[in-house]
Amino acid sequence: MQAAVTGFYSNSGGCGAIFEDIYVVAGKRTPFGKMTGSLSTVSPTDLGIMSSRAALEAAQVNPRDIDQLIAANIGQASADSFFLPRHIALYSGLRLEAPAVMAQRICGSGIEIIGQAAEQIGLKKAASVLAVGTETMSRFPLASYSARQGFALGRPEFVDLLWEALGDTAAVPMGQTADILAKKYGVTREEVDRFAETSQNKYFAAESAGFYKGEIIPVAKSGAFEVANLKPRKYKLKDISKDSQGVEKDEHPRMTSLEKLKSLSPVFTTEGPTTAGNASGIVDGACSVVVASGDYVRSHGLKVLGKIRGFVSVGVEPQIMGIGPAPAIRSLLGSLDMQLNDIDLFEINEAFGAQCYSVAKDLELDLNKLNIHGGAIAIGHPLAATGTRLVTTLLRSLHLKKKSIGVASACIGGGQGIAMVVEAV
Incomplete structure (x- = not known):
């Protein structure tokens, strides 16, 4: 069988594509660091190099065999960010002749670049591609x-690009779109x-069972x-104690209770239900995936x-951007001639609890199949790195549970949705 792609x-x-004989070989990520936490001093390029070297090692692929690198990054959070894809390629050991490019579909970027990698392979433009999603949100300028x-x-005017990224000048702030969805689908504060x-x-x-050790690589303190x-290229983590060797675990997850969550005030609208406790976290991190032909x-x-x-991407109303995964x-x-009940597991990005829960209600999903190892409310949502993390976690979850078919999906600011179907092998 030869690798192939059919568009629709x-x-x-x-707009989407169906693939034959194209594979995810391996995926690895850094820990996701909390806002202004340990990884906040590390550029997205360096985070991408870390995850890429680890993914190539896990795949047992010679870096010089990689035909192209496709990177995703939203924040442009370093002075050399224009060079990000090329620098990740060079410092990950790819041959000089291998090109590198950047793609951007905001929160869907990680899934997008895996899909683009598969398209390159299906079109016989490459046999193996490295897809890298990386973000240092703490460094958004x-x-x-x-x-x-x-x-x-008078005073010079400055704009916080991180804060502006959470808005949409054509519609309403991202969090408000989640509250609009909650009202539309009858989702209560208690449910969220x-x-x-x-x-x-x-x-x-x-985490206690050791699941995340299979995808997270430790990051040395320097x-x-x-x-x-x-x-x-040199890096140094922030505020690491003398006795610490670095960071090995995600920093954003926190033990909580329903009582604590109930005590938080709504953020975007007076009636809520979105709060700081039921929305995804702002984090730093990278996740790389090796894609190859059969x-x-x-x-x-x-x-x-x-x-x-x-995989497919679709457009939706900007005011309800969070529903994007449902039509995607x-x-x-439909294009794969499959039904929802054919899907064993779903990894749908928890940009906001109200948003993800509304998608689940729209699709009438069994919540026992959704984000079975936790989602972005716990782990965090490092924009461009989220999609590569979703696909990596999904495939590992399918193997662990001895299941076959999974869907990774995300809503996208501005009014889009993206989805990918994978099969454990």
Whole structure:
């Protein structure tokens, strides 16, 4: 069998692709660090190098075999961010001739780049591709768009790009879209708080069982990436104690209770239900995935995590952007001639508890199949790195539970949704 891709599109079903004989070989990520936490001093490029080197090692793939690198990053949170994909490629050991490119679909970027990697392979433009989602949200810059024209009297005007990223100048702030969905689908504050509590509890149960050790790589408290004929890249973690070796676990998850969650005030609208406790966390981290053709996998005797069956992106009303996963999932399953009950597990990004719960209600999902090891309310949502994390976690969960078919999906600011179907192998 040869790797192949078949595209599809429609006015109502978005744009997508169906794949044959294309695989996720391995995925690895850094811990996700809390806002201004241990990883906040590390550039997204360096985080991407860490996860990429680890993913290539886990895949047992020679970096020089990789034909292309596709990176995703939203925040442009370093002075050399224009070079991010190329620098990750060079410092991860890819050959000089291998090109690198950046893609951006906001919260769906991680799934997007895996889909683009599969498309490159299906079109026979590559046999193996490295997909890298990376974000240092703590380093999102404060910008002055008028500084080059000089300042008149008064204070210069600066914009917080992190805060602005949570808004939508065409519609309403992201959190408000979740509250709109809650009202539309009749989702109560108690339901959202219980959903958030469950996300945290599932995460800690999985972490205690050692599940996340299979995808998280430890980050040393300082280090350098050295490659012949290139300047070394150095990093140092923030506020690491003298006795600590670095960071090995996610920093955002926190034990909570329904009582604590109930005590929090709504953030975006007076009636809520969105609070700081039932929304995803702002975090720093990277996750890289190795994608390859079946011919490459077989010729190199590689073990794989799973097969990529297809992916799609769709548009929705900006005011209810959070519902995006529902039409995306329906569109993709229809194109694959599958039904919702054919899906064993779902990984749907918990951008907001009210948003994810509304998607579950719309699709009438069995919550026992959803985010079984916890979601972004616990882990955090590092924008461009979320999708690669979702796919990695999903495939590992399918293997652990001895299940077959899974869906990874995310809503996207501005009014989009993205979904991918994978099969454990």
